[in-house]
Amino acid sequence: MRLAFWHTDLSRKGPGLLLRDVLRGDPQVSAVAAGLVQAGADVVVLADVDYDHGLVTLGALRDLLVQDGVTYPHMIAIRPNKGIDTGVDLDGDGRLGMADDAQGYGRFGGQGGLAVLSRHPIALTRDHSTVLWRDLPGSLIIDYTGHTGSAAKGAAVQRLATVAHVEVVVTPARAPPVTLMIFHAGPPVFDGPEDRNGRRNHDEVIFWRHRLDGAFGAPPDRPVLIGAANLAPEGGDGRNLAIRTLLADPRLTDPPGLRDQPTVDWPAPGPGQLRVDYILPAVDLPVVASGVMAADPQASRHRLIWVDLDQAASRSAAASGN
Numbered sequence: 001m002r003l004a005f006w007h008t009d010l011s012r013k014g015p016g017l018l019l020r021d022v023l024r025g026d027p028q029v030s031a032v033a034a035g036l037v038q039a040g041a042d043v044v045v046l047a048d049v050d051y052d053h054g055l056v057t058l059g060a061l062r063d064l065l066v067q068d069g070v071t072y073p074h075m076i077a078i079r080p081n082k083g084i085d086t087g088v089d090l091d092g093d094g095r096l097g098m099a100d101d102a103q104g105y106g107r108f109g110g111q112g113g114l115a116v117l118s119r120h121p122i123a124l125t126r127d128h129s130t131v132l133w134r135d136l137p138g139s140l141i142i143d144y145t146g147h148t149g150s151a152a153k154g155a156a157v158q159r160l161a162t163v164a165h166v167e168v169v170v171t172p173a174r175a176p177p178v179t180l181m182i183f184h185a186g187p188p189v190f191d192g193p194e195d196r197n198g199r200r201n202h203d204e205v206i207f208w209r210h211r212l213d214g215a216f217g218a219p220p221d222r223p224v225l226i227g228a229a230n231l232a233p234e235g236g237d238g239r240n241l242a243i244r245t246l247l248a249d250p251r252l253t254d255p256p257g258l259r260d261q262p263t264v265d266w267p268a269p270g271p272g273q274l275r276v277d278y279i280l281p282a283v284d285l286p287v288v289a290s291g292v293m294a295a296d297p298q299a300s301r302h303r304l305i306w307v308d309l310d311q312a313a314s315r316s317a318a319a320s321g322n
Contacts, residue, residue, distance in 0.1 A: 051113035082106030162186030188238030257290030
């Protein structure tokens with residue numbers, strides 16, 4: 001079973017604009033569709049796809065793939081925290097309802113969501129996107145003026161997830177289910193000396209270690225952590241220890257084909273090529289191959305990453321109780 005993740009850069013500046021571009025054959029959309037066809041994944045998680053209630057945009061994107069013989073009968077679109085107003089002047093500029101005052105920075109509700117396309121049945125089983133930042137064990141919550149903990153402005157309403165933290169179960173026909181732990185952390189930049197965004201990014205990433213430890217309910221069986229950390233093990237901005245902690249977690253596998261491989265190229269004056277996107281299967285899910293697709297700047301600054309799991313070995317292990 002091939003799992004893939006791609007931070008697509010498809011998000012637009014207003015509601016309905018991505019759907020417009022999908023329907024009119026926008027070159028970037030066409031390039032993304034071609035990349036998905038080339039990847040041939042059984043399950044693909046997409047980041048930065050604008051959400052709408054009826055899944056119209058995701059459905060239109062899926063229809064483009066059908067034209068090339070790639071069919072995904074199952075899909076889920078995850079409404080992001082981006083653009084959801086907190087009702088609080090979080091950045092202290094004296095104005096309410098601005099992009100900086102949303103649960104995650106966004107110009108409109110639904111901007112830059114997550115989506116799953118699958119050949120196998122899928123189900124959204126847990127949604128941790130409403131967990132408050134202050135409620136994470138060891139939370140580094142801080143506001144723009146440096147107040148921490150419950151004294152931070154908006155602490156009573158500010159969610160941890162910039163986009164989402166969710167769990168989606170994939171049920172193949174002839175293998176045990178796996179649980180995708182999906183997320184897209186906010187960038188650890190665009191703030192001031194208080195390092196609010198850096199702290200939040202750290203906590204969004206380290207959330208999954210706490211989840212594996214049993215925080216917020218019993219941890220899932222056979223998990224695969226998959227998503228955009230916006231954080232590199234080395235280099236770039238941010239508190240790198242958070243992602244290094246996950247990469248070193250004995251419960252997870254860092255697939256050989258993804259180690260030390262850049263997944264994004266931010267041009268100057270940006271930080272350049274970094275590994276910021278991840279697929280980390282549980283150690284009891286045998287990985288037979290993994291890799292990073294060649295960059296296509298027309299599609300996205302980010303590269304699609306993929307992992308092949310050995311379903312036969314997984315089925316044998318499940319039957320033996322291991």
